[in-house]
Amino acid sequence: MNIVITSAKNEKIKALKKLHQRKYRKQTNTFLIEGDHLIEEALVSDWLTLEIIVSEEGTVPEIAKHLPVTEVTRQVFKELSFTASPQGVMAVVEIKTEEAIDGEFIVLLDAVQDPGNTGTIIRTADAAGADGVILGSGCVDLYNDKVIRSTQGSIFHLPVLHADLDEEADRLKKAGYTVWATALEKAENYKNLTVPQKTAVILGNEGAGVKDSLLEKADERVTIPIFGKAESLNVSIAAGILLYYLNN
Structure with missing residues (x-):
């Protein structure tokens, strides 16, 4: 007993x-x-x-x-x-130790702090066929319970790791990736761009967006047009739009 x-x-x-x-x-x-x-x-x-x-x-x-x-x-x-x-x-x-993430389609999160947003982006990346997600400094911990629940199990489906995004951006560019970073200013409508063969897309902090050092490393600054009066899109919604476009 x-x-x-x-x-x-x-x-x-x-x-x-x-x-x-x-x-x-x-x-x-x-x-x-x-x-x-x-x-x-x-x-x-x-x-x-x-x-x-x-x-x-x-x-x-x-x-x-x-x-x-x-x-x-x-x-x-x-x-x-x-x-x-x-x-x-x-x-x-x-906890499973992940090494460097490779593939043709990688998502980088810069200081995304909300657990629900982070988990939803991981789930969306999984659904959209991404090869992995890299969480930069300032991001919520991957093993936070709200993150895990928001992934709905996708944490177990694709590689996710914490790493320095400046170093990762340099590594990915040397490996032949085209780096996209989301921005509201001096950015191109994502629909006007051809999807590269190997892409790394950087999504930024809920309030501050992608930090300047990463914007400077990006090959393209991309934006999603807003037709109403909203100031911006929630980062997990923006992720869904871009990630499905990239794997269309």
Whole structure:
């Protein structure tokens, strides 16, 4: 008979709860995911799932039956959960180290801080057939729970890494990529440009846009025309328009 953990002060539970913080995710090289869908996506990928945590009212997905399971009470699970209405199951996943991303179509994010935007862009990049996403300095942590949930599992489908975008832009240009950067001024309507064979597109911070040093490295500054009175588009919406154009 399995022992059910009944106290949030249990050492194991305290260690798991620390994974809500970026510094402990980095220290342990692990992060938490919650819910059947994300767990199933992780388990059919090449990421390593280490353990399942399940509440008394939750169930272990069939695909995860081979993994170690920690059972906890409903109240203890609430202490670990990221959501208001927990599904009752979560998993510990090992962070996968990605090397340089290659391919024909790469997305770079410059200081995109909103977790929902970041996760949605990763999901959109996956859907649009991108080969990977590179998060620059100032971006929200990839393993933030809101980012992970917004990706809807796409975090497990394509390479995503944190890196210095100035260095990455130089590397990609040397490798034959044409670099596009989004801008509101001194920029060309994206529809007037021919899609290069190898493209890296830089999307910028929600308020400040793409920083000057990256704009200077770009081969093309591109803009999406606005026909109404809105000042600008949400960065994840802009990403959707550009990424599908680039893989049309």
